[in-house]
Amino acid sequence: MKGNALVAHGGGPTAVINASLVGLVDGCRGMTTLYGARGGIKGILEENFIDLLSVDRALLASVRDTPASAIGSSRQKLAEADYERILAIFRKRDIRHFFYTGGNGSMDTALRFSNSSDLRVIGIPKTIDNDLAVTDHTPGYPSTARFFAEAARDIGEDNRSLPSPVCVLEVLGRNAGWVVAATCLARKGEDDAPHLIYFPERRVSLETICGDVERVYRRLGRVVIAVCEGQLDEQGLAFGADVDRPASAVHRLSSNLGHTLARLITEKTGLRARAEKPGLLGRSCGPFATELDRREAYECGLAAASAERGMMVALRRDSRTFLTPLETVARKERLLPLEWIAPEGNDILPAFAEYARPLVGEIVHYPHLY
């Protein structure tokens, strides 16, 4: 193909985004230059590039298996003038192929470049949130789902062996409940954690949560709750958690919702409550990256190299890739189907596990002496 190519990462990293990067590099071997923008959009604007085709192949192969982004990412929003500056940089360097790896916000940026230039713009899917439209699932999600499934199991076992009345596990996720739903995947018995799961798709009042907690506590003497960092109460507020920039969904990420909820539960019910928040560890935890997730991420990068312009690579159930127009995914947020949420709003129905288990793999269930 004529001209040079560039790849950039947008938004939060995942445990397998580097596999997509290496897949793309392998797919672009015939090209003259594949620039990697260091630190996402910011790297493009500053022309802070790495020549990916000249990176030692053994180094690339080992980078494939590492979490977080090896070229860096950013959440920078593009100002009007930035588009023109970037297009000028692309012309100057004869960059005719632009690969952008990210979620639905990044796909919107990609779409805009695609619509306003002759660039061959290709989207590579990436989000732990699993909220991209069209694709069956998104690279990054299976590994994070596995992390939180195992976290819920292990915190549940800790809580079983030394019951502290209430333990809140704060899970990644703003608007979509795909990750928090995955905490169900290690459950087998009726008393396995988590005993209550809430979903950002359904607002829930503190009163409802406390009623649920008291019911479980009466039955088991202990309660493990899984809740998203983005969960909202019935008024659409974050239960009084610290919110850095209320207008920005992204910056709710730095909040303390789990801890705040734990304190409120204690106030209301008199039951001692604590909270755990693995936070960023849930998206970048190397030891939890699954082989399926890595392989699919790699395949998405590889398929992008030869994709036609204006498309995003997507995944079928069986890991095969296909292409979908950027406008089918840009800014579209796929939430958890409401019919998969239990009518009481505090648990997930078996349809979700049927969807997620093949992606996440079997989670070891621990034997018990009692």
Added chain:
Amino acid sequence: MKGNALVAHGGGPTAVINASLVGLVDGCRGMTTLYGARGGIKGILEENFIDLLSVDRALLASVRDTPASAIGSSRQKLAEADYERILAIFRKRDIRHFFYTGGNGSMDTALRFSNSSDLRVIGIPKTIDNDLAVTDHTPGYPSTARFFAEAARDIGEDNRSLPSPVCVLEVLGRNAGWVVAATCLARKGEDDAPHLIYFPERRVSLETICGDVERVYRRLGRVVIAVCEGQLDEQGLAFGADVDRPASAVHRLSSNLGHTLARLITEKTGLRARAEKPGLLGRSCGPFATELDRREAYECGLAAASAERGMMVALRRDSRTFLTPLETVARKERLLPLEWIAPEGNDILPAFAEYARPLVGEIVHYPHLY
């Protein structure tokens, strides 16, 4: 040996306490009965026992490799009357051998039973805090140290690829800095996280922390801080974090010190800060249990079975066990040697890594493209 035996667990579980349990069961095969008290001291008082010698051997073998306590534990403090009640229960059931698995508080309880009865009381060491005296290290610590070393690495890589100015990793540990020190073990390069480590052995003011943060930020544009949940400021307070029961060190565990510190750093320096708190996951995370830790835990349980009364099993550097009198460990808290802490109080010196690396094993260091 004549009479029956009983084992109970005290305090927080670990990733390998079940290996100690199975080691003890294997060592007690010649005895008539080995009771396991369900839920620690509470289980003894309620005579809630499991007959461990009749548990299916295949089940026991699989329990060996699970985190958290398979018979349950408690933090219950013994009232004066409880001692007499327990001794009466022991007499009634002809229990003459009492194995108590725990840290220095549990060893104090064990010592009291040993001093006031004819029981053969044996202590089995267990604590992620690594703060037991005499023993070179304690089962449970290597696995938790590994968890936080890898957590610091992975959060560091996430922060490297999408720099949020300041990220606070809240680490388990009240008074002893053995676990927070272990966050250094994945570092190789000058810019690897954590960039600042504080120790409960040294109080530190918010002003000092903010000065350190600004210095690192000027150099790298990002700062990862590792700090204990039990860290105190120069006034001996928890930086304003929620403290459920100020008089109880144990109950500081449910606080939000990392988040509170992050908010204060933002207020003082203007740098956005967030906090992660894996919490209980750090002591009960199955996938991070190391084979060395499991094997040593098993050996401690096995050695306890034939130990002489009034002793605790301890470990040498090379994993061999030896016995030490309970009075040498009861209520004694081994803190991190002050001479291992950097003079500035914000990092650990190489002497610690020389101590810890053989216990924790090599931590994979990720390659970088930039």
